[in-house]
Amino acid sequence: MDFSGRFVTAIFYFDTGLPTRVRDDLLPTLKRLISILLNLCLGLFLAAGALSLVDDSLVLLFGRHLLTPISELLFLVALLVTALVYGLMGLTPIIPKRVFLPIALFYLAGFLAVFPALIYCYDRIVAVDWILSFCQVVFGLGILWWLRGGLNFRWPLVEDQHLGVRRFSWLNLSGFVLVNVFVLLPAILVYVFLFTALAVGHFSEGFMALRPNGFSVQVRKYVRNDGKTIELFPMAHVADARFYRRVSQTFPTNSIILMEGVTDDKNLLTNKITYRRMAKSLGLSEQRKVFKPSRGEMVNADVDVDQFSKDTIDFLNLIMLVHARGLNPGTLRELMQYSPPAQLEEEFINDLLRKRNQHLLEEIQSGLSQSDNLMVPWGVAHMPGIAKEIQKAGFQPDDTQEFMVIQFRRTGNQRNGAGS
Numbered sequence: 001m002d003f004s005g006r007f008v009t010a011i012f013y014f015d016t017g018l019p020t021r022v023r024d025d026l027l028p029t030l031k032r033l034i035s036i037l038l039n040l041c042l043g044l045f046l047a048a049g050a051l052s053l054v055d056d057s058l059v060l061l062f063g064r065h066l067l068t069p070i071s072e073l074l075f076l077v078a079l080l081v082t083a084l085v086y087g088l089m090g091l092t093p094i095i096p097k098r099v100f101l102p103i104a105l106f107y108l109a110g111f112l113a114v115f116p117a118l119i120y121c122y123d124r125i126v127a128v129d130w131i132l133s134f135c136q137v138v139f140g141l142g143i144l145w146w147l148r149g150g151l152n153f154r155w156p157l158v159e160d161q162h163l164g165v166r167r168f169s170w171l172n173l174s175g176f177v178l179v180n181v182f183v184l185l186p187a188i189l190v191y192v193f194l195f196t197a198l199a200v201g202h203f204s205e206g207f208m209a210l211r212p213n214g215f216s217v218q219v220r221k222y223v224r225n226d227g228k229t230i231e232l233f234p235m236a237h238v239a240d241a242r243f244y245r246r247v248s249q250t251f252p253t254n255s256i257i258l259m260e261g262v263t264d265d266k267n268l269l270t271n272k273i274t275y276r277r278m279a280k281s282l283g284l285s286e287q288r289k290v291f292k293p294s295r296g297e298m299v300n301a302d303v304d305v306d307q308f309s310k311d312t313i314d315f316l317n318l319i320m321l322v323h324a325r326g327l328n329p330g331t332l333r334e335l336m337q338y339s340p341p342a343q344l345e346e347e348f349i350n351d352l353l354r355k356r357n358q359h360l361l362e363e364i365q366s367g368l369s370q371s372d373n374l375m376v377p378w379g380v381a382h383m384p385g386i387a388k389e390i391q392k393a394g395f396q397p398d399d400t401q402e403f404m405v406i407q408f409r410r411t412g413n414q415r416n417g418a419g420s
Contacts, residue, residue, distance in 0.1 A: 010367070019040050030092070034088070034163065035163065039052055039158050041078075041081050041085045043104065044082075044160060045103050048075045049136030051070065051076060053131050055067040056129050056130035056133055057130065060126055060127065063199065079107060086101075089176060090173050090176030090180075099147055106139055110132050112191060115195035116130075118199070120197055123398075131267055131397070158212055165178045193210075196210055197210040205383070210233075212408075213404075213407055214408045215236075217233075217235075217403050218237060219234070221399040222387075222390055222396060224394045227375050230395055233377040233387060234378075234408070235260065235378060236379070237249075237288075238275050241407055243289070243405050244287065247403065248292070248294060248295070251296040254296070254371065256296065256297050256370060256374050256375070256376075258360065258375065259298050263300070263304045268305045270320075272324075274324065293377075299363065301363035301364075301367075303356055307355060308352075311348075312352070313340045351384065353381060357389075360382070361386065362387060364376070
């Protein structure tokens with residue numbers, strides 16, 4: 001029997017009627033393999049925390065990422081080993097839970113702590129990571145002190161005397177499965193959903209919300225003292241067809257509709273912007289195919305691609321290539337060969353958000369001289385910036401209305417939107 005086969009057999013078939021001699025032969029192998037794994041787990045936990053702490057310090061103090069690739073690789077290996085140890089806790093009580101369960105839970109707590117950090121202090125995420133790395137080092141040293149009675153780094157860190165004596169227990173396995181399936185997993189899912197909902201609301205400034213039954217958007221009406229009105233309609237490139245129809249029905253016949261949609265008069269995009277594949281895979285409708293208002297005067301209020309930087313155009317061509325053809329060996333190879341310039345993120349945000357917002361504001365100013373009612377059905381990401389600018393121009397919030405964009409569950413009597 002090979003090494004791995006003996007390991008699996010040792011875990012599952014102890015105390016199940018095997019002869020005592022066979023169990024005694026397998027026990028040393030089982031304990032030796034587990035001892036190696038546990039030493040790796042604790043050693044990697046300490047090493048990954050220490051290296052990450054040094055790396056984050058270099059980034060914070062000097063802006064240098066000299067150790068980042070190595071730190072990330074070591075963290076991944078440590079995480080995988082800890083996940084294996086955590087799974088084996090359910091199979092064999094030999095693993096001391098009082099030592100290695102806290103290590104597994106520390107990784108989980110660190111993962112969960114990233115959600116609020118990304119929402120409320122994204123610009124200080126390196127500092128947050130430094131704090132987590134520092135806590136990991138202190139926590140690991142504390143476990144080592146408790147385990148060995150001092151900071152003794154002599155190998156092995158985990159000795160045979162620290163291992164349990166029971167080899168397999170159905171009670172241990174059953175309790176492990178029940179706790180994970182009915183307590184830990186539901187708690188993680190609820191936590192992730194709640195913070196995802198907070199993130200959606202925070203970054204959209206309330207224009208979009210994640211609810212248990214789907215995604216909703218808040219349409220806001222703004223009024224100026226002279227009677228001019230602007231209605232901001234947060235849109236999505238893919239959504240339920242009923243959402244697009246309901247939005248179209250709310251437009252007054254005497255309104256001007258400032259439509260979103262980047263043009264490409266010079267054919268700079270090798271792959272046209274389309275969300276057809278995404279819409280089909282999600283069972284939704286594509287905005288440009290379904291959203292066709294029949295009331296009001298439609299005006300294209302967007303920019304042309306030739307106003308974007310070359311880096312942005314190249315990146316859009318790459319993204320749309322994946323959208324058009326999907327992930328296959330050819331598109332995957334192009335993704336791996338692509339080397340983004342250092343300033344791409346800033347250029348991309350400036351072109352797709354700020355520059356287009358500025359152009360839209362100019363179109364709003366022009367439209368107000370022609371109509372008392374302007375409808376602005378643009379993407380959710382544009383809404384916070386546009387709302388701030390029109391309020392600076394004297395427009396005040398007057399009314400809101402909520403629309404369901406995507407529904408997770410549908411019933412016959414559900415309505416697509418409700419006024420508020």
